């Protein structure tokens with residue numbers, strides 16, 4: 001369940017919102033030919049918010065869409081790219097997910113928590129996507 005929640009967070013708010021690549025030689029992709037030296041941008045944010053890929057509830061927080069794994073979560077098994085893809089895929093992804101699960105476990109063993117009233121939902125990007133005003137939470141000892 002925690003994995004599903006983390007995946008859904010990374011779908012809605014991927015820290016890397018796009019990837020850039022430069023063709024070093026002429027490339028043929030499908031029926032399109034790209035010359036050498038061309039910058040290609042892939043928007044992860046748009047792919048993760050595309051209703052044609054994720055259904056009409058695409059903007060809702062629904063971890064259960066990952067109940068049967070990443071490949072069954074959407075109509076396109078390659079459309080979930082929070083850690084990139086191919087030879088340059090994130091080498092820290094398992095470490096990052098394990099660390100997040102351990103942190104959540106340790107917090108839940110000791111505290112309950114709710115968002116503080118001062119929290120304002122304002123995702124923005126400076127290098128990575130994050131919360132503009134931070135994420136203030138109110139902790140209560142269990």
Ligand code: HEM
Nearest residue numbers: 015016019082083084085087088089090091092093095096
């Ligand atoms: C939620 C946490 C993380 C996210 C969302 C993330 C995301 C990414 C993405 C999207 C890329 C590929 C960039 C590209 O293709 O242009 C990448 C590459 C990389 N990440 Fe992460 N990352 C995370 C955590 C980590 C951690 C914890 C480490 C190290 C302990 C790490 C180390 C790296 C390295 C070394 C690369 C470059 C791999 C290469 O170019 O061969 N990342 N990461």
